[in-house]
Amino acid sequence: VGMWRAVHRSYQDAVREGLARVRVADTLNEVWRAQSPHEAYxxxxxxxxxxxxxxxxxxxxxxxxxxxxxxxxxxxxxxxxGQKPGAYGVDxxxxxxxxxxxxxxxxxGLLRFDGSTLAIQIQAVLAQFKRGxxxxxxxLGEDCSASVSARLLLSLYRPWGLASSGRRFPRRARGGRVELTGDWLAIGFALNGELFQQPRASATPRGRLSDDMSLLTFGERVPRVTETKPAAPARAHPLAFESEQWExxxxxxxxxxLQRPSDGVRLEHHQLIGIRPLDADQLLIADLSWLMYRSEGMLEVGVNVLPGVPRVVSVRPQAQTDGREPFHQAFLLPPSPALxxxxxxxxxxxxxxxxxLVELREGDAVREVCLRKLLLRGTNFDQCSFEPAGQLNPA
Structure with a gap:
């Protein structure tokens, strides 16, 4: 017997005996300290x-x-x-x-689930938050702030109080494998073919001193040697930036x-990952939206791809006026009209x-942007909208 079938049978037994609405003391119920079989179900x-x-x-x-x-x-x-197809029911x-x-x-055995009264309750709670x-x-408990509680309740409002929203895009079965990495620097390495470095325009005085030393030693500045870099996968092993393959x-x-055996690199909910199907050249970045261990020992995950072809950029807060604040690796996702x-x-x-205000560098292009709206916050990233705030001259 599956888990849900066992849960349904327990509820049916309570209904059959006329006990479904009978409340009894329940110390595990932190709110009401009592519960009926119907409420537990x-x-x-x-x-x-x-x-x-x-x-x-x-x-x-x-x-x-x-x-x-x-x-x-x-x-x-x-x-x-006569109910709408999106309304919830349980067999x-x-x-x-x-x-x-x-x-x-x-x-x-089909029952309709009605959360309309619950929706009104959630609205009332949110209104109370606004009153302080x-x-x-x-x-709701003493271990959560009003802002966090409001954000979580808003995410529960539709599934609990309204109806199914449906999928924006239908799923289709497909085999094959993908490469996946959850390391921030490894994602940039896979996109650019090299490890993130401070932009040359922001070289420190010590870096410029090395040029002066070559001038004093050899009578002229020694030209920099440009190394031919091997492909990113070939260089990944020495840097421990190898990716995993998932089904x-x-x-x-x-x-x-996706799924893989449970042993592997540790992952977290809402972690930024890089993902590339083996039959594609372009690596995409995505949010790890859910994780689930199966009883047979497989780890199953849901991956929400962030729209757009990512590009590696360098960013630093513009509040620092002395120019000594280091740059950090970030990713730029251009507009995607199709999506x-x-x-x-x-x-x-x-x-x-x-x-x-953030200084953004991509190659030799330098600009100042203003962050506007937080679109998604994960364990290791913030995705946000932005707009131009003016142009900067390279340091």
Whole structure:
């Protein structure tokens, strides 16, 4: 018996015995200190709707607590006819959780999930945040701030209170393999064929002194020798920048579902990764949106590709006026009209601040940009929109 089939049977047993709505004391329920079988069942369904494999440990603990907090505001009934295809339902005779009603057969065990009252509750909680009420006073816990709670609740509002939003791009099954690396410098190395270095225009006085020393020693400046670099994969091994190969389970325009044996490089939720199908030349950058270990020992991940062909750039905060602030590796994603996405910058973690001025160098081109809106924040990156703030002369 699968896990979901066992959960459904437990709920059906409670309904059959007339106990589904009977509340009993439950010390594990941190909010109400009591729970009915119906509420316990709904809480499990809510956790599954919250994309649990895409949550950090801290977020998942909050989601489980809040699922118990909001479960009493959800309903299950047999009124499935005439509902929108995107509304959620659950087949209690199956081995799966909630699915859009449009994808479910009309079986005797089919129930409609109604979270409309829960949506009103979430709106009320968000309104209380604006009035300065603390999360603890609203039964959300003392270990989360109002801003973090509001952001997480907003992400739960649609799946918990409304309906399935559907996929923007359909998935299709596909075999094959991809190369994947989760190292920030390795991604830049794979794109440029060389390790990130400080731009030559920002050379330190010590670097210029070496040129003067050659002038004093040889009577003239010795020309720099340009080495012919081997291809990036050939140079990766000495620098420990080798990538892993993953099996492709399916893909869409916006991402991949991949798997590998559980032993391998450690990965984190919402980590920036570089990914390249073996039959392609271009490496793309992506967000690791969820991770899941299978019982057979395989690690399965969902990869959301950031739109655009990435380019390596050098960035540093423009607030430093002495020019000694070092540059950092970042990635520029140009606009992608086909995917209706504007250009963006992928910066080191916690770099984004609205209105922050950043010096951006790409080759010999130098410009100043102003950071505007945070698009995505991961464990090792900030993706944000930007706009020109003027032109700079190279140092």
């Amino acid at each position: 709904v809480a499990v369904l809510l956790v599954e709707l919250a994309n649990p494999y895409g949550r950090s440990e801290r977020e998942l603990n909050w989601v489980m607590r809040w699922a118990q907090r909001f479960a009493p505001y959800c309903a299950l009934d047999t009124n499935v006819e 209690t005779d199956s081995d799966c959780s909630l699915r859009p009603l449009g994808l479910l057969a009309r079986t005797p 009420v603390k999360p603890a006073a609203l039964g 492709v389970l399916d893909q869409s325009v916006s991402g991949f579902r 209706k996405s504007d250009g963006s910058l992928v910066l080191p973690p916690m770099w984004f601040r609205p209105g922050r």
